[in-house]
Amino acid sequence: MAIDTGLLTNILFYVSISIIFAILALGFNIQWGYTGLFNAGIAGFFLIGAYVAAIAITQPAPPIVIAGFPVYPGHLGGYQLPFVGGVLLAMVAAGAVAALLALPMLRLRADYLAIGTIAFAEILRVFAINLETLTGGTIGIILIPRPIEFEPPDPFLNAMTIVGIGGTILLALLLVLQFIGESPWGRVLRATREDEEATMALGKNTFRYKLQAFALGGAIMGLAGALFAVTLGYVEPSISFAPAVTFSVWVMVIVGGAGNNRGAIFGAFLIYGMEWGSVQLKDFAPEALKDSIFYIRLIIVGVLLILLVLFRPEGVFREKKRVLR
Amino acid sequence: MAAESILGARDVQKAFGGIQAVDRCTLTVSPQSITGLIGPNGAGKSTLFNIIAGLYRPDGGEIWFNGTRIDGLPPYDIVGLGLTKTWQIPHELRNLTVLENLVLSAKGNSGERLLNLFLRPGRVRRDEKRWRARAREVLGLTQLDGLANEHAKALSGGQKKLLELARALMSDPSLVLLDEPVAGVNPVLVGSLMDLIEKLRQEGRTFFLIEHDMNVVMNRCDRVIVMHQGRKLAEGSPENVRMDPLVIESYLGG
Numbered sequence: 001m002a003i004d005t006g007l008l009t010n011i012l013f014y015v016s017i018s019i020i021f022a023i024l025a026l027g028f029n030i031q032w033g034y035t036g037l038f039n040a041g042i043a044g045f046f047l048i049g050a051y052v053a054a055i056a057i058t059q060p061a062p063p064i065v066i067a068g069f070p071v072y073p074g075h076l077g078g079y080q081l082p083f084v085g086g087v088l089l090a091m092v093a094a095g096a097v098a099a100l101l102a103l104p105m106l107r108l109r110a111d112y113l114a115i116g117t118i119a120f121a122e123i124l125r126v127f128a129i130n131l132e133t134l135t136g137g138t139i140g141i142i143l144i145p146r147p148i149e150f151e152p153p154d155p156f157l158n159a160m161t162i163v164g165i166g167g168t169i170l171l172a173l174l175l176v177l178q179f180i181g182e183s184p185w186g187r188v189l190r191a192t193r194e195d196e197e198a199t200m201a202l203g204k205n206t207f208r209y210k211l212q213a214f215a216l217g218g219a220i221m222g223l224a225g226a227l228f229a230v231t232l233g234y235v236e237p238s239i240s241f242a243p244a245v246t247f248s249v250w251v252m253v254i255v256g257g258a259g260n261n262r263g264a265i266f267g268a269f270l271i272y273g274m275e276w277g278s279v280q281l282k283d284f285a286p287e288a289l290k291d292s293i294f295y296i297r298l299i300i301v302g303v304l305l306i307l308l309v310l311f312r313p314e315g316v317f318r319e320k321k322r323v324l325r
Numbered sequence: 326m327a328a329e330s331i332l333g334a335r336d337v338q339k340a341f342g343g344i345q346a347v348d349r350c351t352l353t354v355s356p357q358s359i360t361g362l363i364g365p366n367g368a369g370k371s372t373l374f375n376i377i378a379g380l381y382r383p384d385g386g387e388i389w390f391n392g393t394r395i396d397g398l399p400p401y402d403i404v405g406l407g408l409t410k411t412w413q414i415p416h417e418l419r420n421l422t423v424l425e426n427l428v429l430s431a432k433g434n435s436g437e438r439l440l441n442l443f444l445r446p447g448r449v450r451r452d453e454k455r456w457r458a459r460a461r462e463v464l465g466l467t468q469l470d471g472l473a474n475e476h477a478k479a480l481s482g483g484q485k486k487l488l489e490l491a492r493a494l495m496s497d498p499s500l501v502l503l504d505e506p507v508a509g510v511n512p513v514l515v516g517s518l519m520d521l522i523e524k525l526r527q528e529g530r531t532f533f534l535i536e537h538d539m540n541v542v543m544n545r546c547d548r549v550i551v552m553h554q555g556r557k558l559a560e561g562s563p564e565n566v567r568m569d570p571l572v573i574e575s576y577l578g579g
Contacts, residue, residue: 180439180442183436183442184428184434184435184436184437185436185437185438185439187421187425187437188429188437190421191421191429194418194419194420194421195416195418195419198417199418200399200401201380201400201409201412201416202404202429202492203400203401203404203405203409203430203432204401204429205399205401206401212439319420322421322422323474324422324425324428324457324474
């Protein structure tokens, strides 16, 4: 009996991208849901993770010039690290940048923090486009090796591998974040979110907690970036790390329920599912709707968000009350 | 500063724009006393408390607590030294439960350090257990035991005042600054609240409190300091202060 691996591969692709968004949402949840830090530069940390992993694990890629025309500027790299090494480097790099950025930025109030971080992410993206010899410019970095290479190449097995690895990482991350988020440490984060001045007057160095939460969230976003690089097999700067990525993650966490890790994962699968679903539906849609189906999705997401904010502002999975014995 | 005072302020100044909220204010608080701070609205009482607690940085002057100079220290270091303040307008952590508000207010809970969660799980568990037990005791003292697992935002105004005091006690302070501890609390509860403060004083703690309820000030304080226009106007026993013509004119009324 023949299995339609085309459709399955497609569904596995949906799951693998949802997992990546879920990891981004978990990173944002520790920053905003727990600590109240409204990071508008999610795409920037995602970018750092993707590029650092890509540079760490790819083959050397010298510039390509054909008949005097520069076809590809090349990129930094050729270290050929294993996948795990790329992931760890991506997390360390994104976490370190987040910590450094936090030193000046976490002294800003909420709305200015958002302005500062979105500027940071856009500056990074412009660098990624223009620092051609480092990043491959607008073409980006291609031929990123998969965690397991199949011979001959098999898209289905490849998608299975990615979902297996991503799912394992997501589950492990969820367990760790539940453990630390629901600990006394996580309680100080939530206190800081509620009232930073009062928390300081209760003896907590709130800046230290904000710094830790921000750096940890950044490292998690870097992890998502590394997974993204091996899932697609290439990274390019123009679309993948645009501000829209940041906005999508916001919607996922708001819909799922800020301060609830399971809600963040649910939101990621739901909101990315709507994007993926609209692509799938395009072939079945009546002729008149074919071209507008993407916009219809955006309208549905928008209406959903408005209804949610009006009738269930705490999200589908609301933050649970912590009953202590 | 005199060795016999637990808290001393000398020439403390603080201006907001053109308003000199605290104007070269000098005062001391004796250990194991209940010292009242009274004065008309805008006299600078709450501002002075916020400066002492490290929430505002003074423009000038010195503040000493138990032999340590504390002006310029961040609030959490001052709490660490044993000085805690409560808020005039309750600053409850709204979406944390009452019990969480209390356990959070304990000092030195090892689970509040990220690395300890992984490196010293046994100690983290023991500390958390111990502080939860202590929090239950303090809830009993402040008559909040029935509300332990309610969100703090669900409390009434008076209950939030009790929560302020309960949280302050969790940090085991030697000096508590109470900013209007009984405002909005029903009269019966005011009595038991002040009895509790008296009992805690006898255990060795010091209380420095802002209050407009003259019953509390006159019957419960050993010493009263009067502030007016950012400076100390008068000081003495409640009886003496009540008779002071300057105080009558500026605050108590004729």
